Amino acid sequence: MSMSSKPNWRKSTRSGSNAGACVEVADNLPDRVLVRDSKDQSGPTLTFAPARWRGFLRSVKR
Template sequence: MSSKPNWRTSSRSSSNGGACVEVADNLPGRVLVRDTKDRDGGTLTFGPHAWRSFVAEVGRRS
């Protein structure tokens, strides 16, 4: 595994420059999330279980 985040754009992000997030899930024990439009503006860190729960809840609401 790499020690650098491998960022990918969320499949739920819009292509018009609106609500876009990037996710890096290649690091052991954590998932990173950042705003595509403000990559230096900060990063949220989730544990893998918390991330799966978050994604499942968002999926139920959409």
């Protein structure tokens, strides 16, 4: 994970042919994780503390 001041947006590798119907995550920032709708890249983003994001991912994987 590279730490920079500019978000490095990525999509899920499982989005497949639905590349326009998924969320994008930027987890390269030192103090926050950003989440946005891939169809509205200039729209709003959700911001999570890294520990909260990791907790969310753990819950989803269960």
